[in-house]
Amino acid sequence: MKFNYLLIAPLLLLIGSCGQVSIQEPCDCEKPVxxxxxxxxxxxxxxxxxxxxxxxxxxxxxxxxKNKMEQDNLILAWPAWLRSCSVLIKKPYWENSCQSxxxxxxxxxxxxxxxxxxRYFNLYQAHQEDDSTEGLITGYxxxxxxxxxxxxxxxxxxxxxxxxxxxxxxxxxxxxxxKYKRLRGRIEGNKLIPxxxxxxxxxxxxxxxxxxxxxxxxxxxxxxxxxxxSGVIEFEDGSRTQVGYANQNGHPYRSMGRELIKKGELxxxxxxxxxxxxxxxxxxxxxxxxxxxxPSFVFFRELPKGLPGPIGAMGIPISAERSVAIDRxxxxxxxxxxxxxxxxxxxVPLERLMVAQDTGGAIGxxxxxxxxxxxxxxxxxxxGSMKQQGSIWVxxxxxxxx
Numbered sequence: 257m258k259f260n261y262l263l264i265a266p267l268l269l270l271i272g273s274c275g276q277v278s279i280q281e282p283c284d285c286e287k288p289v290x291x292x293x294x295x296x297x298x299x300x301x302x303x304x305x306x307x308x309x310x311x312x313x314x315x316x317x318x319x320x321x322k323n324k325m326e327q328d329n330l331i332l333a334w335p336a337w338l339r340s341c342s343v344l345i346k347k348p349y350w351e352n353s354c355q356s357x358x359x360x361x362x363x364x365x366x367x368x369x370x371x372x373x374x375r376y377f378n379l380y381q382a383h384q385e386d387d388s389t390e391g392l393i394t395g396y397x398x399x400x401x402x403x404x405x406x407x408x409x410x411x412x413x414x415x416x417x418x419x420x421x422x423x424x425x426x427x428x429x430x431x432x433x434x435k436y437k438r439l440r441g442r443i444e445g446n447k448l449i450p451x452x453x454x455x456x457x458x459x460x461x462x463x464x465x466x467x468x469x470x471x472x473x474x475x476x477x478x479x480x481x482x483x484x485x486s487g488v489i490e491f492e493d494g495s496r497t498q499v500g501y502a503n504q505n506g507h508p509y510r511s512m513g514r515e516l517i518k519k520g521e522l523x524x525x526x527x528x529x530x531x532x533x534x535x536x537x538x539x540x541x542x543x544x545x546x547x548x549x550x551p552s553f554v555f556f557r558e559l560p561k562g563l564p565g566p567i568g569a570m571g572i573p574i575s576a577e578r579s580v581a582i583d584r585x586x587x588x589x590x591x592x593x594x595x596x597x598x599x600x601x602x603x604v605p606l607e608r609l610m611v612a613q614d615t616g617g618a619i620g621x622x623x624x625x626x627x628x629x630x631x632x633x634x635x636x637x638x639x640g641s642m643k644q645q646g647s648i649w650v651x652x653x654x655x656x657x658x
Contacts, residue, residue, distance in 0.1 A: 309435075310658040312586050312622035313380035313650055320381070321594050321649055324607045330369040333592070336575040336611040340590040343570050349656040350590075353377065373592070373651055382587065382623045382648040391623025393597040395642030396484050396581065396616070397635035398498075398566050403472040403489040411471035413478045416464050418503040418555040422451055436584060440506025451505040453551040458544070469558060470499065476536045479512070479547055480529060482554035484639075485616065486566035488631060498559040500567045507551035509617050515549040529640030552617070565631075568614035576630030581614035586622045587650055589615065595625060597646025600638050612650075623648055 341354035353376035360372070383389055404411040421442045427434035441448045452463055470489050472478050481487045485501040513527040521542075522535060536543050559566070565573040569581070570590055580595065587593065589612060596607045610627075619626050625648060629635035 307385065307585075308658070309585060310588065312383045312385065313652075313658075314383055316379055316381045316649070318374060318379050320379070321596075324594065324596060325370055325373075325609070326366065328366075328608050330366050330609050331364065333575075333578045333609040333611060334364070334369065336578045336613065337592055339572045339575075340570065340592075340611050340613060343572060344590045349653050352655065353653045376653060377592070377651040378654050378656070380650045380652060382593075382650055384622045389623060389647050390645045391621055391625075391648070393595070393625050393627060393642065393644045393646035395600065395627045395629050395639035397629045397639040398631040399477065399481055399484055399487045399636060400632055401472045401474075401477050401481060401487055401489055402492075403470045404491060405470060407468070407471045411473055413472045413475050414464075414468040415470040415472060415478060415481070415499065415556050416457075416467045417469045417557060419464050419467050422503060422505070422555075423448060424503065438506075440504065450507065452553075453505070453507055453548075454553045455548040455551070457505070457553050458548065469556065475543065475547065476533055479550075480533075481556075482552075485554070485614075486559075497561070498563060498566060499556040500559045501554060502557035503555045504617075505551075505553040505555075507553070509552040510550040512546055512550055515546055519546075521546075529636070570613050572613065574613045574628055575611070576628060576635070578608070578610055579613045579628045580610045581616045581619050581626035581628070582612040582648075583620045583622070583624055584615050587612050587648070588652065588656075589613070592651040593625075594649040594651070595627070595646060596648075597627075597644045600642035600644065606644075606646075 338357060341350070341357050344350035345354040345358075356372065356376060360368075364372070381389060382391075384391055402411075403415075407414075423441055423443060425439040425441075425448075427437040427439055439448075440451055442451050443449075457464055472481075472489070481499075486499060488496050488498055490496045513522070513532055516522040516532065516535065517524050517527060521539070522531060563573050565575060565579075568574040568579060569584070580593065582589070582593070591612050593610050593612050594608070595610050596605070598604055599606050610625075612625075614626070614628065616626055623646070625646070627639075627642060629639045629642075
């Protein structure tokens, strides 16, 4: 099967330019596919200088977090760091620090770990594009859903595996400047066109029929499972299995909460995961309209049994309260970080050594993190209410170059 790359080229241009260009002649950047001639109407003139990879990290002194490190129980982050090392040890710059970590077999004290990090790492503070050092810290968790492998009168909402007709193009193979960018769609004739939206997937025609891997009870719980990226399905006999992110339909994520605010259904200061669930129970006739306001749709896979946690972007299990999702353009995936923020809806300090082991579509910027709280309702309450300001320091091997 051959792609029509003349049609993909304008899409690539638009991905890199829409919202950041000066348009000399009108072109419709909202069209999923435009002609090559129309694409020439968009003259790309960058408004701001491109930030190089990790370009918002600035080297600083260990004294900045000396007291914070001493007050943290660093050993709680050590298993997460060793899991990162199982991947990083094969990559440039990380071999020396990871080999040394793997040799520490006894139960190290806080001071032992501080000495280790001082010996093998330099400290960098993360900055925003405006050079500020604070940013948004949110939370996520692994929800627990009642479900079944078969559809029934109780379990009617499907979770889908990636469909066979979903095409994913790694744009970095064509354009290195588009590292971490992927184009998703489906083939119609000899054209790559956008994949089905959430609304189309949920249509009565059921375009993905046969791709169901599980059935759950509640469409809102399934929706939030997509946002979290992983979860646990509990069957009627009490047994459980984990599901994790497998792919996505390529459409941008749109916040249901923002749409509810826009339409006057919820007030801005009251929007949270809990308030959205409460609204959904009272407004079942309106629900599909607001769910479909988000065209993005996530596909899942069943995870192997016995994993200690969900699988993050590194392909390894992440750790409750010691793993975070970050923007990998600005913080190296797998690196230890020190996070200084506050508990959800509180001024109580939350200052911990964490490990950057995950990413997320809504996690973007130099000082931006999503704190993984763990599994279940308690973790969900914390994750759903976490919207704090915080600062991030990144620990990189002394050999690391960027």
